[in-house]
Amino acid sequence: MVAITLITLFNPVGKLKQKDISLSRGKWVFSIIAFFFVGIYGGFIQAGVGFLILAAIIVTGYDLVSGNAVKTFVILIFTIFALAIFFIQGKVNLYLGLILSIGNAIGALAGTKVTVLKGNNFIRWFVVICVLIFAIKLIFF
Numbered sequence: 001m002v003a004i005t006l007i008t009l010f011n012p013v014g015k016l017k018q019k020d021i022s023l024s025r026g027k028w029v030f031s032i033i034a035f036f037f038v039g040i041y042g043g044f045i046q047a048g049v050g051f052l053i054l055a056a057i058i059v060t061g062y063d064l065v066s067g068n069a070v071k072t073f074v075i076l077i078f079t080i081f082a083l084a085i086f087f088i089q090g091k092v093n094l095y096l097g098l099i100l101s102i103g104n105a106i107g108a109l110a111g112t113k114v115t116v117l118k119g120n121n122f123i124r125w126f127v128v129i130c131v132l133i134f135a136i137k138l139i140f141f
Contacts, residue, residue, distance in 0.1 A: 005131040064123045
């Protein structure tokens, strides 16, 4: 959470548009290594992996809106595999899972509409404020 907030605040590649992204050899190597380790973390723990994926995507030159779309698709793909493994092992509570999926779908619809309507700057400050609130909560409570 701290990494994505710092990247969001300092916005090191903020002037780039998605169509203008061209990775240097160093950024390409960094991206491969970063996404590899984020993939291991996401497959093993998954908690908070969206922040890590988004941070890695933003470093490659995407804005928050485009990066969030890529992040959501990536999480969808590896969640399907994780769900299958947990389901085969009998570790899935279908009742709670369905309730969670309904809430997730509603949140996704609302989040997508807000992202498209409000744009990158709104999302950047929304993420910063949320992370600061979470960090303060974790430090003091």
